[in-house]
Amino acid sequence: MKILVINSGSSSIKFQLFSMKENKIMAFGLIEQIGEPTGKIKMGSFHHEEPITKMLHIKNHEQGIEIISSFLIDEKIIKGLDELDGIGHRMVHGGTMRETEFLNDKIIKAIENFSSLAPLHNPPGLAGVKATMSKAPHVPQVAVFDTAFHQTMPQYAYMYALPYELYERLHIRRYGFHGTSHHFVATQAAKELKKPLQKCNFITLHLGNGASIAAIKNGKCVDTSMGLSPLEGLIMGTRSGDIDPAILFYLEREEGLDIKELDTLLNKKSGLKGICGTNDLREIKAKIKDGDEKAKLAFDMFCYRIKKYIGAYFAVLGRVDALVFTGGIGENAVSVRRKICGELKIFGIGINKKQSEKRGVLVHFESKKSAVKLLVVPTNEELAIAKQTQHLIQKTAKRS
Numbered sequence: 517m518k519i520l521v522i523n524s525g526s527s528s529i530k531f532q533l534f535s536m537k538e539n540k541i542m543a544f545g546l547i548e549q550i551g552e553p554t555g556k557i558k559m560g561s562f563h564h565e566e567p568i569t570k571m572l573h574i575k576n577h578e579q580g581i582e583i584i585s586s587f588l589i590d591e592k593i594i595k596g597l598d599e600l601d602g603i604g605h606r607m608v609h610g611g612t613m614r615e616t617e618f619l620n621d622k623i624i625k626a627i628e629n630f631s632s633l634a635p636l637h638n639p640p641g642l643a644g645v646k647a648t649m650s651k652a653p654h655v656p657q658v659a660v661f662d663t664a665f666h667q668t669m670p671q672y673a674y675m676y677a678l679p680y681e682l683y684e685r686l687h688i689r690r691y692g693f694h695g696t697s698h699h700f701v702a703t704q705a706a707k708e709l710k711k712p713l714q715k716c717n718f719i720t721l722h723l724g725n726g727a728s729i730a731a732i733k734n735g736k737c738v739d740t741s742m743g744l745s746p747l748e749g750l751i752m753g754t755r756s757g758d759i760d761p762a763i764l765f766y767l768e769r770e771e772g773l774d775i776k777e778l779d780t781l782l783n784k785k786s787g788l789k790g791i792c793g794t795n796d797l798r799e800i801k802a803k804i805k806d807g808d809e810k811a812k813l814a815f816d817m818f819c820y821r822i823k824k825y826i827g828a829y830f831a832v833l834g835r836v837d838a839l840v841f842t843g844g845i846g847e848n849a850v851s852v853r854r855k856i857c858g859e860l861k862i863f864g865i866g867i868n869k870k871q872s873e874k875r876g877v878l879v880h881f882e883s884k885k886s887a888v889k890l891l892v893v894p895t896n897e898e899l900a901i902a903k904q905t906q907h908l909i910q911k912t913a914k915r916s
C-alpha cells in the first residue's frame with residue numbers, strides 16, 4: 517500500500533511517500549516560500565543519498581503539488597498520483613470532529629467553516645487537498661485533524677468562562693492542537709510500558725517551536741494547554757502562551773496598537789524570542805554560557821510554565837504512569853528535561869542522569885526509585901497520518 521502524506525502550511529508543503537507494507541519512506545520533501553519571488557525545493561527519495569535542492573518561483577499550492585507529482589514520476593517511484601492507494605492530509609482545525617475523515621464535499625465544507633478559527637492553516641490545507649484531488653480524483657483522500665485527539669475533553673475543561681451564547685453562536689471554546697503527535701507518542705509510550713493505552717495515564721509534552729502539553733486519562737485526552745487557537749498555554753518560540761487578556765486593552769489604550777499589530781505581537785514577537793531575541797533553544801543555551809541574563813530568564817520562564825502545567829495535570833489525573841517528552845526541544849534539549857523533572861520531586865519523580873543525556877531516541881530516563889516513568893519518544897506526525905489514512909481505508913474496504 518502506497519500512502520502519500522501532505523502537510524500544507526501557509527506557504528509550504530511537506531510531503532512523505534510511505535510504502536506501508538515495507539514500512540519504508542520512498543520519498544520525502546519540503547517546498548517552502550510558495551507565492552514569494554523565490555521558492556525553495558528540497559526533495560529526496562530512497563534512490564539517492566542526497567536530496568536535490570532547487571530555487572524556483574512557485575505560484576501556489578497547486579504548482580507545489582505538480583512539482584511533487586513530477587518528482588515522484590521522474591524518480592520512477594510511481595507512474596502518477598492516481599496510482600496511489602491513499603493520500604493523507606494534515607488538517608490543523610477540524611473543530612469538534614473526533615475522527616479521521618474521508619475528504620468529500622461535506623467534510624470539505626466543514627473544514628471551510630472552521631477556517632475562520634485557523635486562517636493561517638486551514639485554507640492552505642484545503643488548497644493542497646483540491647490540488648491532489650484534481651490530479652488523482654479516484655484516490656481516497658483523508659483528513660487527519662490536529663484537533664481530533666483532544667475532542668474527548670470534558671465540557672468543563674474546554675469551555676471559557678465567557679457568555680455561553682458565544683460558544684453556541686461562534687463556537688468559542690478550547691480545541692487543542694498537536695493532537696496527532698500527542699496521540700502518536702502516547703501510543704508508543706504505552707507499547708514501551710507494555711500496557712494497553714486504555715489503561716495508561718500520561719502527561720505528554722510536545723515541545724518544539726510550538727509547544728503544548730496534554731493530560732491523558734485511560735488513553736483519552738482530558739485536558740490540553742492550547743485553546744481556541746495554538747496561542748494559549750506554554751511559552752513557545754515566538755508565541756506568548758497564557759497572558760492576562762487585559763494586556764491587550766492596555767496596549768491598545770497606551771500605544772494605539774490595532775488588532776493586526778496585537779496578533780503579530782503575540783504570535784510572532786513574543787515567547788522565547790520576545791524575552792531574549794531568539795527562539796532557537798540551541799542559541800539560547802549558547803547565550804546562557806556567555807552570561808546573557810535575558811537568555812537565562814527566557815529558559816527559566818519556559819521551564820517554569822511547563823512545571824506549573826505538569827503540577828496542574830497531576831491534580832487532573834490523580835495517577836500518572838509517565839511523563840512523555842517529544843518535539844525538537846523535548847527530544848533533544850537535555851537541560852530542559854533535567855530542569856523540569858529535577859524540580860518535580862514532590863511527585864516522587866527521580867532522574868537517571870546518564871540516561872537523561874540521550875537525545876532523539878526512545879529512551880527511559882527515570883531513576884530506579886521514581887514513582888513515575890520518564891520517557892522521550894520521538895514524534896513522527898507524517899507516519900501517524902499515513903497509518904490513520906491506511907486504517908480508515910482498510911476499515912471501509914472491509915465493511916463494503
Ligand code: AMP
Binds near residue numbers: 725
Ligand atoms: P520543532 O519545532 O519540533 O522542530 O523544534 C524546534 C526547536 O527544537 C528549536 O527551539 C530548536 O532549537 C530545538 N532543538 C532542536 N535540536 C536541538 C538540540 N539538539 N538541542 C536543543 N534544542 C534543540
